[in-house]
Amino acid sequence: MNNKIKFENVPFNIPYIFEKDFKKNFSELRKKDKYSSVGYFSSKCEEWLKKNINAKSVLLTNSCTSALEMCALLLNLKKDDEVIMPSFTFVSTANAFVLRGAKPVFVDIDNDNLNIDSNEIEKAITKKTKAIVVVHYAGISCDIKRIKTIAKKNKIFLIEDAAHSILSYYQKKPLGSFGDLSTFSFHDTKNIHCGEGGALIINNKSLIEKSKIIRDKGTNRDKFIKNVVKKYTWVDVGSSYGLSEINACFLYSQLVNSKRIITERVRIFKNYYKIFSNFKDFQLPKLSSKKKINGHIFYIIVKNNRKSFMDFLKKNGIQTTFHYVPLHNSPAGKKYAKGKNLKNTEKLAKSLVRLPIFYDKKYFGKDYFNKINRLVSIYLKNINK
Ligand SMILES: *Cc1c(COP(=O)(O)O)cnc(C)c1O
DSSP: OOOOOOOOOBOSOOOOOOHHHHHHHHHHHHHHTOOSSSSHHHHHHHHHHHHHHTOSEEEEESOHHHHHHHHHHHTTOOTTOEEEEESSSOHHHHHHHHTTTOEEEEEOBOTTTSOBOHHHHHHHOOTTEEEEEEEOGGGOOOSHHHHHHHHHHTTOEEEEEOTTOTTOEETTEETTSSSSEEEEEOOTTSSSOSSSOEEEEEOSGGGHHHHHHHHBTTBOHHHHHTTSSSSOOBOSOOOBOOOOHHHHHHHHHHHTTHHHHHHHHHHHHHHHHHHHTTOTTEEOOOOOTTEEOOOOOEEEEESSOHHHHHHHHHHTTBOOBOOOOOGGGSTTTGGGOTTOOOHHHHHHHHHEEEEOOOSOTTTSSHHHHHHHHHHHHHHHHHHTO
16 A cells, blocks of 8 residues: 555654653652652552552552562462463563462453453352462453452452552542552553552452562561661561662652543543544444543554555554453463463464554644544545445
């Protein structure tokens, strides 16, 4: 196809930095002269998250992967314990539990939002099931209320891998506030970032004290800092999961601006949505007034030939990507999924395309969306000839 429209290259993602706020925070950090984890800015970030996520307790971590590993340690998972999760997710969702010897039980996703299918969860529960891990894909809530009821009824833990879903809501309640435990990511590909970082949300009160021990290398250092014990020592298993104060100081400048980031991403999402819903060749995420979104990912399901569509956009200066390789078909995951046939996961993962979405007004003006509209029309005219 040679119907090229002249166009400035639009990358898939550019991480934004609120540089002025960061510099101000950094000079404050210089005065404090303490850069390791569990300090002034970590507390500021934790307080901010506690308030905005409506969480019982929050610990900053050096990644979402670390926060998920903490979940597996906190639940004391052992060999042959089963953890129900979607196959359509990032590797860390499974790996954190596999590291403890637990077995991931992969469940299919629904066609509407690519989230774990709550109808399939109950069928997958056995005597060995210890937890359900949900992912709110693209920042759009899964059927979290129903899944919470299922977890309660079966006395198993609920974990939200909320890596995509900071400041998204289900019936006005923030995602991350439903699970016994929830995790966030501040990787620079996510809505709010600090290079690499994460947070563990602990809503189940019985797990709060132990979470601090696990973060602090298995010691009771937290009690020492609060003057409860005179000397700190090794009291349980743990590792080094805290976030450096340098990252926390950066993260705080992003968190206080997070509403601006999300408003802009949602605006971009809605503009794409309006355009693509005019063409019957694409399937879009199903939106609902119950589910307030955060514009983390804008994806479409391309009904035929994803590759030629992505190549066409690339030739015209628009970078797109796709994910995930379903875990139940991956080299490390397939041994847990012998003979498993997850129909929606396989079908949707093959045809998903993600479009550029990031906080930067320069790229996403009226011209951009007009051009996207024209490009898509040209593309479809050509393939449907
Ligand atoms: C990004 C992501 C992670 C991992 O986050 P890190 O902070 O990079 O460790 C985990 N789960 C999901 C669903 C993700 O998208």
